[in-house]
Amino acid sequence: MHPWFSKLLDAYRPAAQHRARTDGPPFVAGPMHAPGPPVQPVPFFSIPSGGSPVNVHSPVAFFHAPHSRSGITRAMLEELGIPYDLVTLNLKAGEQRTPDYLAINPMGKVPAIRHEDVLITEQPAILMYLADLYPKKHLAPSMGDPLRGAYLRWMVFYGSCFEPAMMDFSAKRAPVPPIQCGYGDYDSVMQVLAAQLKHVQQNQGPWLLGECFSAADVLWGGALNYGLMFKLVPDWPVFRDYARRVQARPAVRRAFEMDEALAAEQARELDGALAA
Amino acid sequence: MNPSSDLVLFHNPHSRAAMTRALLEELGVEYALRVLDFRKNEQLAPEYMAINPMGKVPAILHKGTLVTETVAIYIYLADVFPQAHLAPALDDPQRGTYVRWLVFYAACFEPAVGDRAMKREPAPRAQSPYADFDTTINAITSALKPGPWLLGERFSAADVLWGNALRWLTGFGMVEATPVVADYIARVMARPAEQRAIKADEALAAEMGLTG
Numbered sequence: 001m002h003p004w005f006s007k008l009l010d011a012y013r014p015a016a017q018h019r020a021r022t023d024g025p026p027f028v029a030g031p032m033h034a035p036g037p038p039v040q041p042v043p044f045f046s047i048p049s050g051g052s053p054v055n056v057h058s059p060v061a062f063f064h065a066p067h068s069r070s071g072i073t074r075a076m077l078e079e080l081g082i083p084y085d086l087v088t089l090n091l092k093a094g095e096q097r098t099p100d101y102l103a104i105n106p107m108g109k110v111p112a113i114r115h116e117d118v119l120i121t122e123q124p125a126i127l128m129y130l131a132d133l134y135p136k137k138h139l140a141p142s143m144g145d146p147l148r149g150a151y152l153r154w155m156v157f158y159g160s161c162f163e164p165a166m167m168d169f170s171a172k173r174a175p176v177p178p179i180q181c182g183y184g185d186y187d188s189v190m191q192v193l194a195a196q197l198k199h200v201q202q203n204q205g206p207w208l209l210g211e212c213f214s215a216a217d218v219l220w221g222g223a224l225n226y227g228l229m230f231k232l233v234p235d236w237p238v239f240r241d242y243a244r245r246v247q248a249r250p251a252v253r254r255a256f257e258m259d260e261a262l263a264a265e266q267a268r269e270l271d272g273a274l275a276a
Numbered sequence: 277m278n279p280s281s282d283l284v285l286f287h288n289p290h291s292r293a294a295m296t297r298a299l300l301e302e303l304g305v306e307y308a309l310r311v312l313d314f315r316k317n318e319q320l321a322p323e324y325m326a327i328n329p330m331g332k333v334p335a336i337l338h339k340g341t342l343v344t345e346t347v348a349i350y351i352y353l354a355d356v357f358p359q360a361h362l363a364p365a366l367d368d369p370q371r372g373t374y375v376r377w378l379v380f381y382a383a384c385f386e387p388a389v390g391d392r393a394m395k396r397e398p399a400p401r402a403q404s405p406y407a408d409f410d411t412t413i414n415a416i417t418s419a420l421k422p423g424p425w426l427l428g429e430r431f432s433a434a435d436v437l438w439g440n441a442l443r444w445l446t447g448f449g450m451v452e453a454t455p456v457v458a459d460y461i462a463r464v465m466a467r468p469a470e471q472r473a474i475k476a477d478e479a480l481a482a483e484m485g486l487t488g
Contacts, residue, residue: 117369146340
């Protein structure tokens, strides 16, 4: 059995041993190949039936790889302070392209989460789902809040405009004519984002929506941090200062540090496997 | 149309905004239109750039709340008018699947279709969040297969979006009308609200002199 898949099965056992908690007893690693009931991952196109509400106390299974976009989802889970079962993929070993994982996300990408029987992919979708499911954590403007529209707009703008524009820039591709595409060109996307950040900072507060920190900041703080690191966004003070502010939050910091440790562990494992 | 409406759609009948009009018809709510004439570049005029600095339609203004980005507008409107039953509630087990396929449209499908339309090489797989056209069309086709709707027996705003998007893209020959795709489009388009939206936009386009 592929080692990653046995880890996945481990994570799905009721008393999961990979649950990351911010409190409670210290983490004790369980046996990696302990026998358990066979659990099939839910194929990505299975449809949950509606009805009784989601049990917010059931842990989220989180498909994750360090040094990838899914660090943002880890920061979100830490901000929420909810239990989650970590299922780690080693991207350097190509674990995101195994048939088992493609059944979860056919795009072969992390992050993905499974909550009860529901699989969710696409980072903004995961963040919006979680923020709305835990309203007491105040990470999304509630329905009826005038900021709800702006919140949704910036969550979607990340996937529909910012990421494609960064890809064009990264691959040095000419932009698609504005009439055909939803995102215009790289320069306008960056300027629109910078203008929003400047506007709120001068008039309303330090975060994307002004005074209230939200899941949009988890997303954009992480995205700009990543973009600056790989020189995919302009090195403007407004981006630097904002990314630094988000990264300074204890939960974001915690997610980052745990990922550094996880990346080092994966590198050792991969070296070990290659040497064997 | 009532210009003092609580809900205004910034619109052009020959644009993605038609998908938002279809949703408004499905919701059965009253709305006013502000039509932008692309031949006069009205979408780039300072007045409109203050509404959407990307210079794109659609945008909506609802009781002082401004929303841009088609998928954000969809999530917002379907939640704000729960009596139409087009969105699973925030704690409904189907909510995650619903949001997933809405975001997938904006974050993966549109950019991948853009690459294909421009005959560009897809961005490197390891870096790109949307891979390539074949991967995205296969993913959505598999999600549509069990049917009749993306959420099984339950029709939702996600079907309004995908039904209209696929109709538009198969019409342009950008997406192949495989049996799964063609049947799904036909199911969505058979709905009276969809027919109403199409006819209203055809009439508007004729009035603007965009046809013929």
